[in-house]
Amino acid sequence: MPDTAPNDWDARAETHSFYGFTDLPSVQARGTVVVTHGEGPYIFDTAGRRYLDANSGLWNMVAGFDHPGLAQAAKAQYDRLPGYHAFFGRMSDQTVMLSEKLIEVSPFARGKVFYTNSGSEANDTALKMLWFLARAEGQPERRKILTRWNGYHGVTVAAASMTGKAYNALFGLPLPGFIHLTCPHYWREGREGESEAEFTTRLAAELEEVIAREGAETIAGFFAEPVIGAGGVIPPSEGYFQAIQAVLKRHNIPLIADEVICGFGRTGEVWGCQTYGFTPDAIISSKALTAGYFPMGAVILGPDLSDRLQAAAEAVEEFPHGFTASGHPVGCAIALKAIDVILNEGLLDNVRALTPRFEAGLKRLAEHPHIGEWRGKGLMGALEAVADKPTKTPFPATLSVSERIANTCTDHGLICRPLGQSIVLCPPFIVTEAQMDEMFDKLEAALNRVF
């Protein structure tokens, strides 16, 4: 047993648990918030303090922390069949029903679904599908993957290699053959005097150049989030996906939409690709797929990839890939309920109804002299802190300004996420107007304390 007082949760947490993705100086200074339970969009810690979680857990707890229907769906399935796989000619009835439902709500007329435990694994799975397909179709050299700087696709070795973050270097990543293109962030990446439309055209030309340089026949696919999430909530520049997809189509390169964050309503439509008016070749889903009540991911293949993959698998008699818990019946039962809750219990409607209030709150705080830009789509938004507003000069990274803002928010009973120089807000879909006002008021108080 840990050598600490029984109620010393903070010390016990830090002594025996190894943190990932956590600013360790902040934790060492402030301690760990040990969470015991949740109610609606609020979480409570061991000291009984209440926090409004404007982070929705990690973008996933879209129905809040105590949805009775989701807990009941889990309990009912645990009582019937608590676990099973989707291999060897067997899968649970829940898995069958979820695949039907996912294709029904997807932008695809038909297709197939493959299950994983997480978003990272779903990206790795899609990549292996593309590699498998390329070899089966006599193009073994088709292996390179295109993604964007600031795009986030996960932590497994391939998904991390897709991710366009500088911290990859700490692991000697990305692996060779993962090519990162310019982030479609007009405010940061646009050149002096360049219009947004010109910026988009430049990014499409860059893609064309990269394909010409590398050889289209060496590229397996392009992975992109409709709105970059963990890179700091970056909606694409105007017309971006239309311009990019036109280039990809010309070279027969599949576009995989990583909808782990955008999927199931975050941007105001079921899928981010619908919000931006394009149809990808496959969709990666996780997080809101189960409203965060079960760890699960899915690769949803559109008709072309699904037909070709089926043929490729039949040619060698199997697709040798999968996880012990692929198509877990409890996860599938929860996902079926979560989709029902999001679409039929008014959650998606609430995202749409509250988006104007959310944007108004972001705009109001963007008037602050140290907020350079507000960004957002649906109920995902960010405020980017700058040292000097007219020149967009960032604060030195060593100042950890966004960490300080987020830590101050925690003191005020609000959880929000520091990402780079931005503060990110992504409240649960069940948030009320009053809770949204509470979120912005607390963030404003924190901004005023930090600056």
Ligand code: PLP
């Ligand atoms: N893709 C996107 C867009 C994500 O935001 C994330 C996680 O935040 C992932 C993939 C990885 O998902 P997971 O953490 O479930 O592996």
